[in-house]
Amino acid sequence: MTSLLSSVARRLLATLTALALAACGGGDSVDVAGVGSGGSGVASGSVTGFGSVIVDGVEYDDTAATREAEGADGARANTAVKLGQRVRVQYAGGRVATRIEVQAQLVGPVTAAPGAGGVLAVLGQRVRVVTGSGDLTQSSPTVLDGYSGVAAIAAGDEVEVHGAWAYDSATATNVLVATRIEKRADRPDPVQLGGVVTAIDGTTIRLNSASGTPVRAASLPTLAVGDVVRVWANRSALAVSPVLALRVAADSVAADLAGNASVSVSGLASHYDPVGRTVEVQGVKVKLADGVTVDEDALARGGFVTVSLSRGGATPLASAVSQRSSGSDLGRTVEVKGVTRGVDWTAPTVSFVLRGTPIQASAGAIAPVCRSVAVSADVLVEVRGSTTGSGAAVTAASVSCSTAFTGAPTADYTGTLAAIDTAGRSLRLLVSATGQHLVAVWDDKTYFEQHPASLPIGLRVEVEGVMDKGSNTLRLSKVRAAD
Structure with a gap:
């Protein structure tokens, strides 16, 4: 009982603190939706390209941003941003990114090789690989880095997995629908678990289903059932139940709403309630604001969605909703732009790496002007295409080139x-x-x-x-x- 009261007290204190910060505005004004103004924002989603960095179809200038990943001790280290990674972007006015946090959802061994439907297990958590463009959720094919295809993933492989958590009613389990699976050459220790909190008992939580992995920590952040968490644990702790966590982390939407003018979350819809007009996206339960129209069938089947949030009492309001099923691209088309040199543009089929992303372009996709660019010349290249679900390469639908570019791409x-x-x-x-x-x-x-x-x-x-x-x-x- 004491633990339960402590948990409730922590949640109440966090809510009151967020409301107090919003009321004073931290030196900024507060708009009519109750969100701190000043042009700052937070966007959570997956990397779908590079111009600067593109997150679910929205471009952010990352030329001055830090790019970091969090460790078991809470320390942040510089990292690379890659296609398909889940990220949290903090930005100022004009979508100028100040910090990009790369947020892997699972890091550790494959515990069950892919079976029917491309479902495998990593650290005992269910992961689904999207293998084609016709997925019912409108998810893009999973970027596979270090693998030629899904069948090459084997039990015992060490992997880093990014994606969106979604509820699977057929198995009553939250599944990570992968946007990127990267084979690791090392054997990470600590490992990183993650998923949706299904139960809380003092400082013990359960992940992803009623009978899912139990995790115990010395202390927990402010949590509620339904939140998405990241959990670090020593590899040796996996043999014990509950797993003893070194650290548990979760993003606070309340704090984001209190301190920013714009907050958005992208992912797959879960638990859509057409009567109450609520839906969950990556552990965030939101209520659709009056006047917001949606494709209800797409939400009901777990379709991809981006929600723009504002504060609306205990449950955040979705003041705007974009869905891939309603014609919005939202990053299904991969865009990569950057300056390079050393590409032989005269080859019938051109393969090159741009912004760390392998590109394959057939003759028909390459603009004629590219063919005249010298190998030694700097050229601004813009690629539009898609992943195929087999390997990490982007198949280009179009490639354009320009040697007369301005600014500092x-x-x-x-x-x-x-x-x-x-x-x-x-x-x-x-x-x-x-x-x-x-x-x-x-x-x-x-x-x-x-x-x-x-x-x-x-x-x-x-x-x-x-x-x-x-x-x-x-x-x-x-x-x-x-x-």
Whole structure:
């Protein structure tokens, strides 16, 4: 009873705190919907492309953003942003991202290989792979990184899985519908569990079903049944029930609404109630505002949706709803844009990597102007296409090229590391196929796949960044070994 009262008290205190912050506005004004104004926002969804970064069809300028992932101890480390990852974007006016948090939902071993319907288990949690464009939920095919197809995923593989949690009434279980499955070369420890909270008893929670994985923690954040959580635990703790968690984390929609002018969540609809006009998206229960029209059949079958939220009492209001089934693209078309060089555009079929994303383009998809671009020239490339569900490559429907571009678009180069100065935080790259050298510098926001001091001269690497204005120096956002 004491634990239950403590849990209720924590939830009440968090709610009152959020309301108090919204009332004072933290120095900002409050609009008529009760959401803090000033142009700031939070968007939760999946990466569907790169212009800067595109989340479920909406582009955010990420040139000055930190890109981070959270660990078992709560510390954040720089990371790479990849196609299909689930992310939480914090942004200022004009959709200028200040921080992008990469939020894997499961990290650890495959505990059951894929069976019927592309369903497998990771850390005992059900995961469904989307294998084609005709999925009833309108989900895009799952990006498979390190696998040639679903059949190649084997029990015992170490994977990182991103996606959206959705309730499966046939099994009475919450299933992670995967947007990305990446094969890991390492054996992560701690591992990361996750899912929808189905029961809370003191500091013990249960995940994803009435008989799902029990997890016990020394302390819990403010939680309610239905919330989506991320759980870190030592690998050895998996053999014990309940699993002893090192840490449990959940995003607070109440806090987001109190401090931002715009809050949106994308995912799959669950538990749609046409009478009460409520629906759950990625653990967030929302009430459809008066006047908001929806495709009820799509919500009932768990279709993909983006909800724009405002505060409406105990349950957030969905002041706007976008659904893929109603004609909105919402990221089904993958868009990738960036500057590169070293591509042989004269080849009948062109394969290249842009913004860390493998692209395959047939002759018919490539604009004629691309064919005249020299291998040594910097070119702004724009790709529109889709994933096929087999591997991580994007099949291009169209590729356009421009050598006369303005501003500072993100550039992506592959080459050989010719020199590195760790004290001065700079490197020199011999760009493949051009024989030209490129100077690049890094800062505290730059992600390195391995520590700079351990990078050997002669290593083939892929670098990404923005060219500093008025110079030929690339300001790096990412450095990784080229595949």
